[in-house]
Amino acid sequence: MTDARQDIEQTIASLRSAYPSSFAQCATEQQLRDANARFLGKKGDVTALLKRLGSIEADQRKAVGALVNDLKSEIEKAFAAALARIDKARRDKELNERFFDLSLPGRVPTPRGHVHPLMQTRDDMLAIFKDLGFVIAAGPEVELEQNNFTKLAFPPDHPATDMQDSFWIKPGVLLRTHTSNVQIREMSGRTPPLAVVSAGVVYRRDDDVTHSPMFHQIEGFIVDENVSFAQLKGVLTAFAHRLYGADVPVRFRPSYFPFVEPGAELDVGCVFCARPDGTRPGCRVCKGTGWIEILGCGMIHPQVFENCGIDPDRYTGFAFGMGIERVAMLRYGIPDIRLLFENDPRFLAQF
Secondary structure, eight states, rough: OOOHHHHHHHHHHHHHHHHHHHTTOOSSSHHHHHHHHHHHSSHHHHHHHHHHHGSSSSHHHHHHHHHHHHHHHHHHHHHHHHHHHHHHHHHHHHHHHOOOTTTOSSSSOOOOOOOOOHHHHHHHHHHHHTTOOOEEEESEEEEEEEHHTGTTTTTTGGGGGGGTTTTETTTTEEEEETHHHHHHHHHHHSSSOOEEEEEEEEEESOOHHHHHHHSEEEEEEEEEEEEEEEHHHHHHHHHHHHOOOOOOOEEEEOOOOEEEEEEEEEEEEEESSOTTTTTTOOTTTTTSSEEEEEEEEEEEOOHHHHHOOTTTTTTTEEEEEHHHHHHHHHTTTOGGGGGGGGHHHHHTOOO
């Protein structure tokens, strides 16, 4: 037997007798891993033995290599058994130690949170309408088709009633696609004069950077004798100035909605490209127009009054609705609507 082989076999015997006691003395997982590294790590004793195989004669190398690999396997099994022993001891300690009282106050102060930017925007908008004399109301998110579409004078073939645009629970019942269902419920159950605003979650089958299948809306309406479009313009202009500033220009554009006639869309001067002199050259947000649409509105259609049991010859009124997400995105410069629903604390902490 060569001296090199004899020296390696003596080292194997020495390590075989050393690792059991070394592992047995370890009380924590980190201690055990450190001990294991002394044997099997990149600079460990067994790794060093493998590197010394090149000094043995070729006809003896296979047999000695098998001895080293056997030792390596023994240490690996012993390490796994010791690790299981430590894990069991830790678990037994957790189960048997004194019960922790979860009602005790934390040792480290918990950072104080704040209202979500969507809810901040909603509350601010509702506060403006409350100051203008509106009463706040609420309605269900799971709604009857007649309250969501039929009584609002949607034609039966209107795209919004299609399965691809709405979430249907069963025939005749769906997740509301707008907060206009509150308008129907309030007008069907109360007698004018009415000035009501509501806010809540609505659902549509949209999903991209500017649309979400779940989003929030604010809906408002006034019903009384001799309500005119001039009053609509006055109320919504006051709202826009309270929300964006008294110097922000406002314009109304004709538009179509099934439940109002005439209908309009309200634009405000772009708050992103506004210059000190009042000009707005256009930007990416307003698509170069200098204007941003914020809501749809119009005079309530006589058919809607009839569907709710209100005399259209005696009463008139106007209604309006807008997405809270759109207002929040413009208000805070948020580029992607999905950020508002991902609940990333790094994002929410900025508001």
